[in-house]
Amino acid sequence: xxxxxxxxxxxxxxxxxxxxxxxxxxxxxxxxxxxxxxxxxxxxxxxxxxxxxxxxxxxxxxxxxxxxxxxxxxxxxxxxxxxxxxxxxxxxxxxxxxxxxxxxxxxxxxxxxxxxxxxxxxxxxxxxxxxxxxxxxxxxxxxxxxxxxxxxxxxxxxxxxxxxxxxxxxxxxxxxxxxxxxxxxxxxxxxxxxxxxxxxxxxxxxxxxxxxxxxxxxxxxxxxxxxxxxxxxxxxxxxxxxxxxxxxxxxxxxxxxxxxxxxxxxxxxxxxxxxxxxxxxxxxxxxxxxxxxxxxxxxxxxxxxxxxxxxxxxxxxxxxxxxxxxxxxxxxxxxxxxxxxxxxxxxxxxxxxxxxxxxxxxxxxxxxxxxxxxxxxxxxxxxxxxxxxxxxxxxxxxxxxxxxxxxxxxxxxxxxxxxxxxxxxxxxxxxxxxxxxxxxxxxxxxxxxxxxxxxxxxxxxxxxxxx
Numbered sequence: 001x002x003x004x005x006x007x008x009x010x011x012x013x014x015x016x017x018x019x020x021x022x023x024x025x026x027x028x029x030x031x032x033x034x035x036x037x038x039x040x041x042x043x044x045x046x047x048x049x050x051x052x053x054x055x056x057x058x059x060x061x062x063x064x065x066x067x068x069x070x071x072x073x074x075x076x077x078x079x080x081x082x083x084x085x086x087x088x089x090x091x092x093x094x095x096x097x098x099x100x101x102x103x104x105x106x107x108x109x110x111x112x113x114x115x116x117x118x119x120x121x122x123x124x125x126x127x128x129x130x131x132x133x134x135x136x137x138x139x140x141x142x143x144x145x146x147x148x149x150x151x152x153x154x155x156x157x158x159x160x161x162x163x164x165x166x167x168x169x170x171x172x173x174x175x176x177x178x179x180x181x182x183x184x185x186x187x188x189x190x191x192x193x194x195x196x197x198x199x200x201x202x203x204x205x206x207x208x209x210x211x212x213x214x215x216x217x218x219x220x221x222x223x224x225x226x227x228x229x230x231x232x233x234x235x236x237x238x239x240x241x242x243x244x245x246x247x248x249x250x251x252x253x254x255x256x257x258x259x260x261x262x263x264x265x266x267x268x269x270x271x272x273x274x275x276x277x278x279x280x281x282x283x284x285x286x287x288x289x290x291x292x293x294x295x296x297x298x299x300x301x302x303x304x305x306x307x308x309x310x311x312x313x314x315x316x317x318x319x320x321x322x323x324x325x326x327x328x329x330x331x332x333x334x335x336x337x338x339x340x341x342x343x344x345x346x347x348x349x350x351x352x353x354x355x356x357x358x359x360x361x362x363x364x365x366x367x368x369x370x371x372x373x374x375x376x377x378x379x380x381x382x383x384x385x386x387x388x389x390x391x392x393x394x395x396x397x398x399x400x401x402x403x404x405x406x407x408x409x410x411x412x413x414x415x416x417x418x419x420x421x422x423x424x425x426x427x428x429x430x431x432x433x434x435x436x437x438x439x440x441x442x443x444x445x446x447x448x449x450x451x452x453x454x455x456x457x458x459x460x461x462x463x464x465x466x467x
Contacts, residue, residue: 040252050166053244060155067151071144081129089121118319127313135302143295150288157281169239175449183225277381279463286374293367306348313341388461395451402447409440
């Protein structure tokens with residue numbers, strides 16, 4: 001009877017382990033079935049969605065548009081400025097002045113009051129100003145174009161960050177779901193095995209301890225599954241946030257780790273001569289900041305030169321004793337009197353209290369600081385690239401070793417199961433072999449996850465697209 005019970009318990013463990021043992025494809029990735037889901041969004045589709053909807057990327061695109069409008073506004077300063085104005089004045093009491101009566105007659109006052117204004121006055125003016133020379137304007141115009149380039153570099157950096165962040169979030173969801181798939185397979189088999197052993201126990205063909213062990217394992221698996229399902233919900237929300245998707249929308253994913261691994265293609269990491277920190281978007285941003293700083297310094301230096309403006313003005317003016325603009329056949333004193341004026345205006349700051357000198361030094365300090373930042377980034381980028389190379393190679397080896405361990409654990413389990421069936425093995429050996437097989441599968445899944453993550457970090461380190 002004891003041998004019969006051991007065989008029943010061994011069959012239950014065998015069924016569980018067979019559900020856990022997964023086939024390995026030619027790419028070396030475990031083909032573990034994820035929870036069933038409707039056809040969902042692939043990683044490529046998720047990235048494309050994020051490139052259209054991520055709020056930070058949207059803002060960076062707006063910044064590019066804003067910088068282009070800034071260029072247009074700066075260009076407009078150097079184009080002719082045409083203005084028109086008009087005015088109307090009506091005196092209720094006409095002003096005047098007391099003047100000395102230089103030819104008084106007998107009885108005449110010594111001072112007389114004279115009014116030189118008419119009751120109604122109106123003017124119409126049109127003027128044109130043209131900037132002829134301004135050194136600061138010429139440098140500022142060039143700087144605005146460089147500012148557009150800076151906005152584009154920032155947009156490119158944001159776009160790259162979005163791709164990396166979406167890929168990492170997608171990978172975490174796919175990895176967690178694969179673990180859930182493994183647990184679901186184990187739970188399904190363990191539920192049946194537990195029910196079978198319970199029935200045998202009730203018939204007196206099995207010990208209660210066998211049933212309790214299976215029930216304990218089943219409960220632990222269900223607890224793990226609930227935790228992972230809750231984790232998936234949180235990770236999906238993180239992914240939605242990175243994609244710019246409303247958190248209330250339903251999101252189904254179609255790619256597993258195998259698909260993600262195939263999507264992210266690797267460059268030749270042995271070709272060290274192809275790497276250059278200038279390929280990183282951060283380098284372009286820092287380098288452009290130096291360029292803008294130098295132009296800003298030159299703008300202040302050009303401020304010492306004079307500013308020359310040409311202008312032309314045409315004016316029509318009339319002074320009338322009353323409001324009679326809609327009457328005809330008026331006397332000549334009601335006519336509009338034209339005038340034209342043109343000329344040049346020069347503005348030259350001879351001394352500004354050393355304000356410009358202070359600004360020039362301030363800008364130079366900022367340039368020096370930016371150059372230090374750029375040099376530091378070059379060193380940090382070189383370190384990141386070397387570390388990413390080493391990490392990728394290490395994770396590639398780790399994945400291969402974990403695959404070997406999983407195959408070895410499967411072989412150990414198979415041999416232990418044969419010994420147990422022949423009556424020369426123990427239940428403890430079977431449980432230990434089953435536990436080692438399960439752990440080796442989980443370790444391999446984690447190794448593949450780390451390998452894909454290392455590929456993402458490597459692409460980030462060299463500043464190249466993920467595929």
